[in-house]
Amino acid sequence: MSKDSKTQTKPPKKKGFPFGKIILLILVLFVLAAVLQYFRIPQKIGLIKSPADNLFTMTPDSEKAAVIMDNLQAAGLNTSGVEVYVLPVAGTDHNLAMIVLDASKGFTFGSYSGGDPVKDFLAVISQAQGDGINRAAITYYDEEGRQLVAATVPMDAINAYSQGNLTDNQLMEQVDVGTDDLWAFIGMIKDQLK
Amino acid sequence: MRRILLILCILIIGLMPFLSACDSGEAQDLIYWAKLWAIVHDITDTDGNPNYGAVTRFAVGEAFGLGSTGDEEGDAAIDAARVLNNMRQAEESADQGWEALNKGKNIKQSVLPHFNKAIDLRPDDWSYRNGRGIANLEDLENPDNAKAARDDFNQANEIAKRSGKPAEYLRMLRNREQALARLVAIKNDEHAFPTKEVYLEQSRTYDELYKLTGEKSYLLLKQQADTNIQEGHYWVRD
Numbered sequence: 001m002s003k004d005s006k007t008q009t010k011p012p013k014k015k016g017f018p019f020g021k022i023i024l025l026i027l028v029l030f031v032l033a034a035v036l037q038y039f040r041i042p043q044k045i046g047l048i049k050s051p052a053d054n055l056f057t058m059t060p061d062s063e064k065a066a067v068i069m070d071n072l073q074a075a076g077l078n079t080s081g082v083e084v085y086v087l088p089v090a091g092t093d094h095n096l097a098m099i100v101l102d103a104s105k106g107f108t109f110g111s112y113s114g115g116d117p118v119k120d121f122l123a124v125i126s127q128a129q130g131d132g133i134n135r136a137a138i139t140y141y142d143e144e145g146r147q148l149v150a151a152t153v154p155m156d157a158i159n160a161y162s163q164g165n166l167t168d169n170q171l172m173e174q175v176d177v178g179t180d181d182l183w184a185f186i187g188m189i190k191d192q193l194k
Numbered sequence: 195m196r197r198i199l200l201i202l203c204i205l206i207i208g209l210m211p212f213l214s215a216c217d218s219g220e221a222q223d224l225i226y227w228a229k230l231w232a233i234v235h236d237i238t239d240t241d242g243n244p245n246y247g248a249v250t251r252f253a254v255g256e257a258f259g260l261g262s263t264g265d266e267e268g269d270a271a272i273d274a275a276r277v278l279n280n281m282r283q284a285e286e287s288a289d290q291g292w293e294a295l296n297k298g299k300n301i302k303q304s305v306l307p308h309f310n311k312a313i314d315l316r317p318d319d320w321s322y323r324n325g326r327g328i329a330n331l332e333d334l335e336n337p338d339n340a341k342a343a344r345d346d347f348n349q350a351n352e353i354a355k356r357s358g359k360p361a362e363y364l365r366m367l368r369n370r371e372q373a374l375a376r377l378v379a380i381k382n383d384e385h386a387f388p389t390k391e392v393y394l395e396q397s398r399t400y401d402e403l404y405k406l407t408g409e410k411s412y413l414l415l416k417q418q419a420d421t422n423i424q425e426g427h428y429w430v431r432d
Contacts, residue, residue: 169230177272
């Protein structure tokens with residue numbers, strides 16, 4: 001056997017990543033994607049528009065907002081630190097009534113002197129469906145001006161509840177809630193309940 | 195904004211005993227609703243014990259961006275923090291612009307920067323273009339003020355038309371008409387005059403509103419604006 005043929009029998013060197021490393025890389029990318037998504041990084045740096053960025057581009061309807069604010073005041077609800085925005089939904093005839101409760105501008109839960117604040121609020125908001133409002137949302141800002149929590153419910157559910165066609169449980173099934181700052185939100189609840 | 199589905203796993207576990215201990219009036223009402231919400235969304239059972247399976251499912255869904263109310267408008271309402279912050283800042287800035295304009299402050303230095311900021315924050319909101327346009331109408335120190343105002347009003351028109359809704363264009367025109375009328379009323383209260391450009395724009399706006407709605411009150415208001423121009427009840431550049 002010649003020297004040349006001995007050299008040819010050697011196993012060829014492996015090229016590229018081994019299979020294990022590829023799996024590990026995929027796992028790392030998977031976790032990275034989850035972390036980016038969890039912290040809403042693509043939305044924050046403008047790579048992806050949030051649903052709100054897509055839908056709430058139009059000019060808020062200040063006239064409808066003024067009517068809701070008048071109704072809140074007429075019902076005896078505390079409107080100190082309360083702002084109302086009616087946001088038309090782009091591409092539809094829908095409107096969202098967004099009620100802002102801002103503790104940094106004087107809103108406090110403790111100053112409410114009526115009955116059940118949730119029921120009273122729903123009774124006022126139910127009047128707004130005639131103005132083309134199909135969803136209501138409430139958002140709370142703490143004393144430092146941070147948005148802590150938001151809740152939303154469709155107007156259909158509010159109206160059905162006001163007319164006695166939905167139970168408390170069925171209404172709550174229609175309510176969605178979200179927060180931007182979990183720990184601050186928990187702290188706020190503890191403060192409010194002291 | 196992250197869905198509360200994730201928070202509630204911690205909230206319910208950490209706060210439920212605390213919530214139960216609280217007995218003040220309106221707080222009890224709010225707690226009743228919070229507990230009910232947790233129960234119907236399967237976060238806890240009726241005794242307040244957390245459902246760890248549901249919590250884990252929600253947390254994993256949230257981490258992979260699958261958390262959703264199931265309704266695009268619902269998601270937008272929950273996730274509106276950034277939009278709402280921009281909106282509130284823009285509104286505050288525009289209010290400052292109007293206040294400075296009504297106090298007769300220097301337009302270029304004290305009024306326009308506020309409207310510019312509002313427009314930067316909410317470029318598709320025609321009300322700030324209307325506001326800046328009206329401020330430009332009052333800026334007699336700028337020889338091109340009428341052109342600058344026209345540009346703003348044209349942009350406001352274009353934004354409103356882009357929605358494809360005739361009602362939106364009408365809402366935009368009414369916003370402009372009301373803002374012009376407020377400015378004229380404030381000037382009258384101070385025994386001062388607005389500029390000729392303000393009356394000209396008022397006349398144009400009332401005319402368009404009359405043509406679009408057929409309401410005769412707009413025709414009368416247009417005639418009043420025209421009369422003010424004919425009788426020279428306006429401020430002119432020196």
